[in-house]
Amino acid sequence: MLKPSTANVFFRTLAKDTIRTVAAERNVRYLKVEPAVERLNRPWLMIHGGDDTYIKPEMAHSLHQRAAKSGLSELWMVDNAKHNQAMHVAGEEYHRKLVEFFDETPRERFRTEIENRPHAEPQPRPK
Numbered sequence: 188m189l190k191p192s193t194a195n196v197f198f199r200t201l202a203k204d205t206i207r208t209v210a211a212e213r214n215v216r217y218l219k220v221e222p223a224v225e226r227l228n229r230p231w232l233m234i235h236g237g238d239d240t241y242i243k244p245e246m247a248h249s250l251h252q253r254a255a256k257s258g259l260s261e262l263w264m265v266d267n268a269k270h271n272q273a274m275h276v277a278g279e280e281y282h283r284k285l286v287e288f289f290d291e292t293p294r295e296r297f298r299t300e301i302e303n304r305p306h307a308e309p310q311p312r313p314k
Contacts, residue, residue: 224254232288236268
């Protein structure tokens, strides 16, 4: 049996190698989430299962701390929910939280951003 520290190194290496292989096979690039959330400039509701063993709650808290610098991030930890079970465990509260989040998001800010976005001229279709 592997020692915990050896197992961590093994699985971390395996995960990184798997991600590189899948990215190469699919011709995609997986971005690192941590630096991206620090540049977040839009409201963000992060919903995470309190009993998630796939992505541990500590990881969600760490990510939220990085995103919270913008003042626009909210983390809702759903007790007793495992990975991708928050909606089923929280039920009506899940729906209520989503509606509240979108109702409270400042629409004017986004409307202004969209209206001020430069519009590309339509390009002729190739024949």
